Amino acid sequence: MPLKVLTMLQHRLSPSMGRTLQCPWISISRQSHAHSVSHCQSSIFASNVLRDAARSAWPWQQQRGCKSAASSSDNGNSVSADNRTFFATTPLYYVNAEPHMGSAYTTMAADAIARFQRLLGRRVTLVTGTDEHGEKIAEAAAAKGQQPQEHCDGVVSAFKGLWEELDIRYDSFIRTTEPKHEAVVKSILSRVWETGDIYKAKYEGWYCVGCEAYKDDSEMEGDHACPTHKKRCVEREEENYFFALSKYQNQIQALIEEEGFVQPEARRNEMLGWVRAGLRDFSISRAAVAWGIPIPLDPSQTVYVWFDALLGYMSALLPEGVEAQPKELQARGWPANVHFVGKDILRFHAVYWPGMLMSAGLPIPKKIFAHGFLTKDGMKMGKSLGNVLDPRSLLKAYGADAVRFYFLKEIVFGQDGDFSELRFRDIVNAYLANSIGNLLNRTQGLLKKNCSSMLPVAASSIPADNPLRVLAAEQADRAEAAYQDFRLHDALEAGLAISNRGNLYMEEVAPWTAFKKGSDAEKHAAAAALVAVLEAVRIVALIMSPVTPGLSSRIYAGLGMSPEQFDCLRWSDVQWGGLPEGQSMPKPQPVFARIEADPVTDVSVSAVSMAAQ
Numbered sequence: 001m002p003l004k005v006l007t008m009l010q011h012r013l014s015p016s017m018g019r020t021l022q023c024p025w026i027s028i029s030r031q032s033h034a035h036s037v038s039h040c041q042s043s044i045f046a047s048n049v050l051r052d053a054a055r056s057a058w059p060w061q062q063q064r065g066c067k068s069a070a071s072s073s074d075n076g077n078s079v080s081a082d083n084r085t086f087f088a089t090t091p092l093y094y095v096n097a098e099p100h101m102g103s104a105y106t107t108m109a110a111d112a113i114a115r116f117q118r119l120l121g122r123r124v125t126l127v128t129g130t131d132e133h134g135e136k137i138a139e140a141a142a143a144k145g146q147q148p149q150e151h152c153d154g155v156v157s158a159f160k161g162l163w164e165e166l167d168i169r170y171d172s173f174i175r176t177t178e179p180k181h182e183a184v185v186k187s188i189l190s191r192v193w194e195t196g197d198i199y200k201a202k203y204e205g206w207y208c209v210g211c212e213a214y215k216d217d218s219e220m221e222g223d224h225a226c227p228t229h230k231k232r233c234v235e236r237e238e239e240n241y242f243f244a245l246s247k248y249q250n251q252i253q254a255l256i257e258e259e260g261f262v263q264p265e266a267r268r269n270e271m272l273g274w275v276r277a278g279l280r281d282f283s284i285s286r287a288a289v290a291w292g293i294p295i296p297l298d299p300s301q302t303v304y305v306w307f308d309a310l311l312g313y314m315s316a317l318l319p320e321g322v323e324a325q326p327k328e329l330q331a332r333g334w335p336a337n338v339h340f341v342g343k344d345i346l347r348f349h350a351v352y353w354p355g356m357l358m359s360a361g362l363p364i365p366k367k368i369f370a371h372g373f374l375t376k377d378g379m380k381m382g383k384s385l386g387n388v389l390d391p392r393s394l395l396k397a398y399g400a401d402a403v404r405f406y407f408l409k410e411i412v413f414g415q416d417g418d419f420s421e422l423r424f425r426d427i428v429n430a431y432l433a434n435s436i437g438n439l440l441n442r443t444q445g446l447l448k449k450n451c452s453s454m455l456p457v458a459a460s461s462i463p464a465d466n467p468l469r470v471l472a473a474e475q476a477d478r479a480e481a482a483y484q485d486f487r488l489h490d491a492l493e494a495g496l497a498i499s500n501r502g503n504l505y506m507e508e509v510a511p512w513t514a515f516k517k518g519s520d521a522e523k524h525a526a527a528a529a530l531v532a533v534l535e536a537v538r539i540v541a542l543i544m545s546p547v548t549p550g551l552s553s554r555i556y557a558g559l560g561m562s563p564e565q566f567d568c569l570r571w572s573d574v575q576w577g578g579l580p581e582g583q584s585m586p587k588p589q590p591v592f593a594r595i596e597a598d599p600v601t602d603v604s605v606s607a608v609s610m611a612a613q
């Protein structure tokens with residue numbers, strides 16, 4: 001939306017219209033502005049009518065009553081048809097146990113990226129869900145004396161509850177036990193069968209139940225132990241159906257050689273090394289596993305969990321009864337712009353999955369992005385170590401914004417990262433409570449005392465060379481580029497650079513001095529400085545909103561914006577000039593409470609000493 005229209009629009013919506021400002025030293029400018037506002041109103045209305053006719057709001061915005069959803073072409077960047085949709089997925093999480101921090105991490109990163117894409121005006125589909133078949137699930141259910149389905153239902157509700165607490169806004173949640181998914185698996189299996197890529201053969205080898213996979217000698221540690229599960233693999237021999245992956249050797253290798261298909265770069269090299277060593281066919285059925293989807297032509301076998309689960313990305317898009325045909329899928333956004341995965345399951349997504357799709361004659365995803373592993377206080381997490389991080393206890397103690405902010409700011413998405421509760425508390429307090437929360441609060445306090453909580457001038461009237469205005473423009477560009485490239489930490493740092501500069505600016509300008517003993521002109525300048533800071537905080541809130549949606553909405557409310565205005569925001573609103581003259585602010589309230597209470601996880605001695613260094 002053009003800056004001018006936005007500012008005027010907010011004027012029209014501003015509840016303060018017609019009220020008299022309390023600052024005597026700016027009453028003249030206020031009056032002259034009132035004329036220009038009434039003059040502009042009719043033309044704004046006309047342009048809105050045109051806009052409404054030209055575009056319709058996206059579904060989630062319609063629910064929230066957004067009148068119109070501008071596309072990012074308003075920004076001057078026209079969006080090609082191919083760019084109007086954005087389809088991303090988290091893995092479908094395995095329900096052998098309750099959701100852990102690793103799953104929460106992937107999901108919050110995917111959610112932040114999806115939220116940014118929605119701000120750009122794209123039609124976003126974020127898919128998440130659960131992978132519910134396989135031996136390990138049957139074992140977990142049996143250990144609790146439950147039927148597998150009963151066990152799955154319980155774990156699935158834990159996942160859904162966690163996503164709600166974490167403020168995850170997904171568009172589709174697929175369970176691999178849903179009938180529509182089973183139909184998709186059977187239909188794709190038939191397509192692959194017809195291509196001649198499935199054959200029956202005897203297989204003998206070392207099998208890790210934890211990985212649900214056979215292991216080569218090179219993939220095991222001493223005494224045939226799985227390096228991930230630290231458990232001895234079991235020797236198995238069965239007659240299975242195999243998928244002829246090796247047939248796609250050249251195509252898959254070329255795909256991974258393409259820059260950008262597998263990210264980050266280090267992971268791409270790893271995959272490339274593995275593929276160049278020669279692809280081997282893999283078995284796609286299990287004779288010994290009853291908890292799964294039966295192979296249509298041979299019900300004595302069930303579909304291998306990975307072949308089953310990967311197809312969930314497809315069934316998530318399709319309504320019940322709609323066939324998995326290329327046309328139907330493409331109409332719903334297929335293929336994915338990106339699959340977000342942990343590095344431990346990259347091979348299945350970067351190699352097996354493209355092979356399956358090539359065989360079925362379906363388009364390949366555009367990108368597979370693998371993130372790293374999490375440690376706690378510098379140590380690998382594990383049940384035996386007793387240091388497993390429970391996302392729910394963190395959320396209960398600190399709330400979604402703090403948890404999302406820490407993991408997405410402190411860990412470079414794509415690399416391994418560490419959680420330390422001490423570090424967590426330090427950075428959340430330093431940035432969310434102090435740099436942002438405090439800045440807003442004390443600026444509002446001064447505005448209340450000296451201007452009756454009403455903006456004496458519009459943010460757009462702040463000179464173009466104002467240091468906050470200059471920096472905000474630079475950092476908004478930086479944040480946009482960072483979000484586009486999934487560099488979430490960098491996008492957040494852009495926002496924090498503005499709030500940090502805002503604090504410095506307040507010290508430099510010291511508006512409280514001018515209010516106390518300055519001339520009318522100095523008071524006017526001091527009031528304008530408050531407007532500049534508040535506008536900067538508004539921009540920070542928008543930049544950070546994909547990661548801290550709750551905090552950002554509280555900041556917007558604190559700036560006198562309605563929930564509808566917040567819900568209908570677009571990325572183009574990061575342009576300077578959103579706060580209108582005469583905007584009335586509610587009573588200043590802290591938007592983020594400092595963390596003071598005791599830590600909730602085991603803060604080990606080594607962590608304390610590490611933090612003290």
Ligand SMILES: [Zn+2]
Nearest residue numbers: 208211226229
């Ligand atoms: Zn394993």
